[in-house]
Amino acid sequence: MTASERRIRDLLIAEQVRIDGRATKLERDIAALTSARRSSVDDDEHDPDGEPLSARWSLLAGLLESARDDARQSAEALRRLEAGRYGACAACGEPIPIGQLEVRPFRERCVACTP
Numbered sequence: 001m002t003a004s005e006r007r008i009r010d011l012l013i014a015e016q017v018r019i020d021g022r023a024t025k026l027e028r029d030i031a032a033l034t035s036a037r038r039s040s041v042d043d044d045e046h047d048p049d050g051e052p053l054s055a056r057w058s059l060l061a062g063l064l065e066s067a068r069d070d071a072r073q074s075a076e077a078l079r080r081l082e083a084g085r086y087g088a089c090a091a092c093g094e095p096i097p098i099g100q101l102e103v104r105p106f107r108e109r110c111v112a113c114t115p
């Protein structure tokens with residue numbers, strides 16, 4: 001493994017720790033919100049700030065889904081790295097510039113091929 005691959009691996013692992021923390025916090029928030037909804041039978045659609053709980057719940061659920069998606073992509077990037085297939089664009093096959101990978105280490109496509 002080259003020095004830059006090792007650096008990318010460290011970035012990916014740090015990224016996974018961050019994503020895990022984010023997902024865990026969101027799961028906790030969703031659980032708290034779910035029990036808040038259950039306990040406020042009379043006014044189950046509004047919290048004191050006036051924001052509907054269902055809207056808040058949808059927002060958190062969406063964020064959790066995206067955190068899980070990031071976790072999946074990050075795990076796949078680590079597998080590609082271990083297999084020596086990391087850093088090639090999934091669309092055009094060209095090597096993705098290291099600067100782009102450092103910004104977004106689990107990127108699967110180069111900037112030009114990203115829709």
Ligand SMILES: [Zn+2]
Pocket residue numbers: 089090091092093094109110111112113
């Ligand atoms: Zn490409």
